Amino acid sequence: MTSESITASWVTPSTRPELIESLVSGVDRYNPSNVSILEDYLYHQIRSQEYDCLANLAILKLYQFNPDLYNPDVVINILIKSLTSSPFPDFNLCISLLDDRPQTAHLDEPDPLPQLLPILTNLHSLLHQCRFPAFWALYQSDDLQSLRDNYTVEVVGFEDSVREVAVRAVQSAFTRITSARVSSYLNLPDGSELEDYISKFGWTLDSASSVISIPPNVDNKIESTVVQENIKLPQLAKIIEHTAVTV
Incomplete structure (x- = not known):
């Protein structure tokens, strides 16, 4: 939404x-x-x-x-x-x-x-x-x-x-989270009741690891961001000159 x-x-x-x-x-x-x-x-x-x-x-x-x-x-x-x-x-x-x-x-x-x-x-x-x-x-x-x-x-x-x-x-906030933690957040017993509840949201529980996987959405997707700054030569010269004066 x-x-x-x-x-x-x-x-x-x-x-x-x-x-x-x-x-x-x-x-x-x-x-x-x-x-x-x-x-x-x-x-x-x-x-x-x-x-x-x-x-x-x-x-x-x-x-x-x-x-x-x-x-x-x-x-x-x-x-x-x-x-x-x-x-x-x-x-x-x-x-x-x-x-x-x-x-x-x-x-x-x-x-x-x-x-x-x-x-x-x-x-x-x-x-x-x-x-x-x-x-x-x-x-x-x-x-x-x-x-x-x-x-x-x-x-x-x-x-x-x-x-x-x-x-x-x-x-x-999460893509993976333990069922015990979700159980404490939702105040539901860790087990079939919790699994039935989270299934409504498309979450899946790995019973072997007791880890819940949450489908990606606009908020929990981890994306790397590259920040690039362009400094022109005249600006760099001013920075060097200022540094030399202060030193």
Whole structure:
């Protein structure tokens, strides 16, 4: 997939309904009466494994302009969806709209966002740095039980979306990699389950050496580059003259 097609799918996902397109692309994106439509669309994304960053950013912008609309659960779900867009900057774009925290006096319960925001930021950093084993260790820790039970359990395919981040990183950096290492990146047991999973991407496992081969692509191809510089005689004379003076 080219950078142009990636950008186009980010700006206008193929799964975006016409109604949402009209809201996101027009002046109605700032109409507070449409926030419930955008929130419903977010929960559709959560249930269907779809993703529309611009529509979700529109919700956060409406919360900025209309603090009384603020719903912390919606914000948390937006951040969780944007986690798995790494290495793209969606998570940071969402965070940038949370700088001015809205007043939460209208909430019936304590706002969970201040407690969860550092955790989500840490998870994002681990994914962005390709520290996948550390991500899984933190995500599956007892400290994040509440996040799993109350939020990510509702996000269909969340763990598979995290694995797709790891797959993109491996495909970009390796032509050969051990199955044990890939197993730790994907949080899948090294064996038939892992082999079935990687076969979807055209990767092959040599059972004798436990090495996975990854087909060449534009990112992992190793190509030698010859750099040739041409220095004309007058330029060389100036260099020699300058060297002689300084010495």
